[in-house]
Amino acid sequence: MENREQFWSEVLVFCQKTTEAIAETLMEKAGNVSPTSKEDGSLVTESDRWADKTIREAIAEQFPDHGILTEETSHIFPEQDWCWIVDPIDGTTNFTRGVPIWAISLGLTYRGTPVFGFVYLPPLKQSFYGYWYGETGLSGPTGAYRDGQPITTSDDTPSKSHLFNLCARSIKILQKPFPCKIRMIGVASYNLLLVASGVAVGGVEATPKVWDIAAVWVIVQAAGGTFIFLKDPRLFPLTIGTDYGSKSIPSLVVNQERFVLLLKPLVECIL
Structure with a gap:
């Protein structure tokens, strides 16, 4: 180039x-x-x-x-x-x-x-x-x-005074006590962008497709956050000739990598 x-x-x-x-x-x-x-x-x-x-x-x-x-x-x-x-x-x-x-x-x-x-x-x-x-x-x-x-992600430790975003298909998470206040936005990209911009400490999407997350995957990491594919950790690079139309990509976004061990076990029930 x-x-x-x-x-x-x-x-x-x-x-x-x-x-x-x-x-x-x-x-x-x-x-x-x-x-x-x-x-x-x-x-x-x-x-x-x-x-x-x-x-x-x-x-x-x-x-x-x-x-x-x-x-x-x-x-x-x-x-x-x-x-x-x-x-x-x-x-x-x-x-x-x-x-x-x-x-x-x-x-x-x-x-x-x-x-x-x-x-x-x-x-x-x-x-x-x-x-x-x-x-x-x-x-x-x-x-x-x-x-x-x-913008950067928050450095705060997740607590009851912080926000964590769910999608409509991830409410199973609420069957057990959760350490943060829950919000549901209804837009996969904005759900996770709120973590990138420091508003929320985490967010989860149960069934996003690649077009829901390709852009925010970049933005979250550029802002200092951690983006985790719960089912397929090696999603990228994408494979030439593969049909991604029906492939769901359960994803967790956390404000800081050190809080993954706290939040990941709480959302794995969506798998």
Whole structure:
């Protein structure tokens, strides 16, 4: 890559402009659409499909050599070195019912490993992004950001005065005493981004798909958090030719690695 700094700047600006443009139309539709059920029981609307198509077209125009994996169309991980993983509306149930928390999520992978994540929440007018290169050999900007300002996870020890986020399919956890106050957001990306930004000390998603977590996997780690795949610890790098459409990826996010031993045993009942 001849100009790495220019490339990362182009990626960020592309995500900002694309999600903001799509958000204008989606905000007009929120709470005024009729969903249908997909085979896995999740909801989908014409707005999901429109946003998916619009993002795919924008990527194809700006980055014609990049692959694309999205929730509403292609679930097969492609052979290109660079691939975008897209969730056009994360939190479709919230979106259809007029609950003002839902997101547009874009993750960029290099040879199967997410290295950049961008999540925009139109109702809140908040954007999160981050860079995490791991063992890819890439370099460039670092850190995690909310609205352009650096964010980090909390250093606090989990307690009854701290928040831990659940998803709707993880309430089995509450059958036993839990050390924190529980919140349920209804949006996988924002659930975990609240840990990245220091609001919550942990969060769990029982059945997310790769498009739910690709972007936030980057942002959480860039912010200093720990991201744990409860069933498949070696998920990344993704495998070329694999269909990720039906693959659930139970995930735990913790604010500090030293608290994994405290929280992980409490959430493993969701498996």
